[in-house]
Amino acid sequence: MGELKNDIQFLPGVGPKRAALIKNELEIHTLEDLLHFYPFRYIDRSSVTPISQVTPDVAYVQVQGKVVSRNLVNMKHLSVYVEDETGRMEMVFFKGVKWTFEKLEPGCVFLFFGKPQSYNGHINIVHPEIDSPLSDPSAQGVLTGVYPSTEKLKSGGVTGKVMCKLQQAALSLCLSEIRETLPDYVLKAHGLCPLPFAIKNIHFPSDQKSLAIASRRLKFEELFFLQLSLLKQRYVRSSAENGIRMPHVGAAFHACYNALPYSLTGAQQRVIKEIRADMSGGSQMNRLLQGDVGSGKTMVAVLSCLIAVGNGYQACIMAPTEVLAQQHYANIKKYLAPTGVQCALLTGSTTKKERRPLLEGLADGSIGIVVGTHALIEDSVQYRALGLAVIDEQHRFGVDQRARLWAKGPAGAPPHILVMTATPIPRTLAMTLYGDLDVSVIDEMPPGRKPVQTMLIGHNRLPAMYRFIKEQIALGRQAFVVYPMIFINEKMEDISNVEEGYEEILKAFPLEEGYKVAIVHGQQTGDFKAFNMDAFVQGRADILVSTTVIEVGVDVPNASVMVIRSAQRFGLSQLHQLRGRVGRGAEKSYCILVKDPKTSREAQQRLELMCSTEDGFEIAEQDMKMRGPGDLEGTQQSGLPINLRIASLSRDSLLLEEARHCAQGVLDDDPSLSNPRNSVLLRELRKGKYDIEDYSTIS
Ligand code: ADP
Numbered sequence: 294m295g296e297l298k299n300d301i302q303f304l305p306g307v308g309p310k311r312a313a314l315i316k317n318e319l320e321i322h323t324l325e326d327l328l329h330f331y332p333f334r335y336i337d338r339s340s341v342t343p344i345s346q347v348t349p350d351v352a353y354v355q356v357q358g359k360v361v362s363r364n365l366v367n368m369k370h371l372s373v374y375v376e377d378e379t380g381r382m383e384m385v386f387f388k389g390v391k392w393t394f395e396k397l398e399p400g401c402v403f404l405f406f407g408k409p410q411s412y413n414g415h416i417n418i419v420h421p422e423i424d425s426p427l428s429d430p431s432a433q434g435v436l437t438g439v440y441p442s443t444e445k446l447k448s449g450g451v452t453g454k455v456m457c458k459l460q461q462a463a464l465s466l467c468l469s470e471i472r473e474t475l476p477d478y479v480l481k482a483h484g485l486c487p488l489p490f491a492i493k494n495i496h497f498p499s500d501q502k503s504l505a506i507a508s509r510r511l512k513f514e515e516l517f518f519l520q521l522s523l524l525k526q527r528y529v530r531s532s533a534e535n536g537i538r539m540p541h542v543g544a545a546f547h548a549c550y551n552a553l554p555y556s557l558t559g560a561q562q563r564v565i566k567e568i569r570a571d572m573s574g575g576s577q578m579n580r581l582l583q584g585d586v587g588s589g590k591t592m593v594a595v596l597s598c599l600i601a602v603g604n605g606y607q608a609c610i611m612a613p614t615e616v617l618a619q620q621h622y623a624n625i626k627k628y629l630a631p632t633g634v635q636c637a638l639l640t641g642s643t644t645k646k647e648r649r650p651l652l653e654g655l656a657d658g659s660i661g662i663v664v665g666t667h668a669l670i671e672d673s674v675q676y677r678a679l680g681l682a683v684i685d686e687q688h689r690f691g692v693d694q695r696a697r698l699w700a701k702g703p704a705g706a707p708p709h710i711l712v713m714t715a716t717p718i719p720r721t722l723a724m725t726l727y728g729d730l731d732v733s734v735i736d737e738m739p740p741g742r743k744p745v746q747t748m749l750i751g752h753n754r755l756p757a758m759y760r761f762i763k764e765q766i767a768l769g770r771q772a773f774v775v776y777p778m779i780f781i782n783e784k785m786e787d788i789s790n791v792e793e794g795y796e797e798i799l800k801a802f803p804l805e806e807g808y809k810v811a812i813v814h815g816q817q818t819g820d821f822k823a824f825n826m827d828a829f830v831q832g833r834a835d836i837l838v839s840t841t842v843i844e845v846g847v848d849v850p851n852a853s854v855m856v857i858r859s860a861q862r863f864g865l866s867q868l869h870q871l872r873g874r875v876g877r878g879a880e881k882s883y884c885i886l887v888k889d890p891k892t893s894r895e896a897q898q899r900l901e902l903m904c905s906t907e908d909g910f911e912i913a914e915q916d917m918k919m920r921g922p923g924d925l926e927g928t929q930q931s932g933l934p935i936n937l938r939i940a941s942l943s944r945d946s947l948l949l950e951e952a953r954h955c956a957q958g959v960l961d962d963d964p965s966l967s968n969p970r971n972s973v974l975l976r977e978l979r980k981g982k983y984d985i986e987d988y989s990t991i992s
Pocket residue numbers: 555556557558561584585586587588589590591592715739740846848
């Protein structure tokens with residue numbers, strides 16, 4: 294008994310040295326950890342491909358052939374030719390060449406397994422796994438697990454085969470000890486197999502069907518506990534009566550609403566209702582507002598702020614950059630004009646002189662709404678009664694800042710929080726990352742938005758593109774030319790390509806012919822940047838050359854062309870954001886993606902997707918399918934804050950829905966999980982395995 298918690302070093306074949314290696318590389322400490330380390334794919338060792346049918350576009354093949362020659366080049370490079378009845382191919386080795394040379398005796402038959410590749414017009418496999426030939430007919434259809442591995446593990450002797458042996462040993466020691474983690478009623482309702490069966494078959498499936506059953510059970514479990522943990526947090530929050538109650542709508546709201554030059558879209562109206570219900574309900578609002586670029590989130594934010602004001606509280610709107618804060622401020626001031634609500638702008642570049650009255654106004658409550666950057670939550674900024682914080686683009690908002698904002702509420706009550714994002718996030722990802730937030734989606738564009746025609750070109754068509762831009766300028770339009778932002782280190786941005794680009798544009802659009810070009814990048818001083826930006830916003834410049842500093846929010850309805858240079862270096866969501874900068878005015882707009890000569894096929898495909906759709910959610914879904922969720926923007930540079938062992942947010946979306954639905958049902962019945970039949974769930978949750986890193990939660 295008690296084997297599960299035992300250290301892996303006591304497993305036959307491990308010992309202290311290998312144990313240390315495995316702990317370092319895989320964070321596997323106990324036999325239990327080991328058993329929860331699953332293969333990421335399986336190979337059917339009984340299926341052999343005839344050599345003549347091997348092509349480089351498959352991930353792996355297995356061929357069986359007789360060694361016909363072996364050639365050792367200066368003890369470093371071993372080339373072995375093998376043949377079967379259909380043909381002949383090369384196996385190449387750069388490591389362990391001496392040993393391999395001796396093993397692969399001409400005339401002997403072996404099984405080779407690996408990734409075929411095309412080299413100088415013929416196909417070979419580098420470092421195939423070598424096995425004795427298939428002879429045992431009972432091995433037919435047997436699936437062998439392939440475990441994630443690292444170079445260090447391999448060179449330390451923990452090969453795939455060794456890993457299989459360790460798993461086998463661990464299983465025979467502990468299989469009987471494995472305890473069920475899901476209640477019986479959940480297993481029954483979802484047709485899930487018991488955990489011991491799942492563990493055994495995930496490592497050593499007796500056939501494809503058992504593997505599918507085992508894998509479904511383990512994926513479900515993983516997704517279920519993740520959702521249970523998130524939804525439970527949400528329950529705790531929404532049942533806490535700690536929210537500032539805001540029962541009124543207020544005169545300011547009506548004054549703004551009645552003066553709007555347009556009527557709200559159905560989606561905007563729905564979302565405002567949701568927000569009103571939250572703010573009046575007695576618990577703290579934690580809502581994520583998703584809406585594509587141009588869907589009209591600003592209006593929703595302003596009306597929400599006015600609800601706070603109408604109840605005697607203040608509101609702040611926090612933007613990720615100074616430029617955006619300024620732009621928000623300018624827009625919002627217009628909306629507020631009919632309301633008489635006083636609004637202020639506070640950023641890092643607000644001067645000392647301006648700051649004093651501003652801070653006083655916030656402290657005495659005469660300023661109702663303040664727009665700004667992170668400067669809004671500095672210690673020196675005191676609010677009389679901050680009742681709502683709107684955060685634009687949450688992924689740039691850190692944990693510590695969140696805590697500071699939290700503390701700004703009146704008399705210890707947390708302000709309501711509304712997070713806005715224009716980065717469409719696939720539903721499954723949103724459910725996971727924001728599972729504990731309430732989500733509102735503006736899924737309808739204001740009328741009058743024109744489709745943006747998108748095209749993909751190579752450098753050879755740049756002259757034609759310049760001619761086209763000139764035509765647009767002649768029609769009175771403006772153009773953006775955006776370069777990727779390349780960082781040397783966290784703070785310093787390499788601006789050489791945008792500066793070269795600027796020179797190129799100046800040559801193509803000379804001042805003598807009346808063209809005016811502005812340039813904006815992260816290394817300019819605030820004044821200089823603002824000067825250039827204003828020149829473009831106000832129409833004095835025809836072209837704005839920039840890095841992605843203009844990415845979010847900048848509103849220039851007169852701009853009709855968005856050129857994106859080195860487009861292959863951008864993520865899809867980012868391209869989508871940039872494209873959203875045009876198509877806001879009355880005229881037809883264009884987005885021209887310029888790819889560099891060495892663009893990979895995969896990047897080319899992503900760019901083609903951009904040309905085929907303008908739907909941000911579809912783009913996000915496809916992006917996730919193509920690249921996996923870890924690389925998605927809007928999550929984190931380093932990938933997801935959660936570590937899924939077996940489930941995939943892109944492939945297992947149906948199972949995720951099922952698991953979430955199940956978790957919701959369990960909590961609806963028994964919010965505190967105090968019913969004895971749920972005690973097993975509480976035990977699992979307390980292990981903390983499913984705690985999502987504190988990242989999406991605002992509270
Ligand atoms: P987002 O912040 O979601 O990208 P904005 O709030 O900046 O979008 O709105 C984009 C543009 O659409 C703005 O010029 C805004 O005035 C306009 N707009 C917003 N709501 C409506 C509406 N219901 N009808 C018409 N135009 C709208």
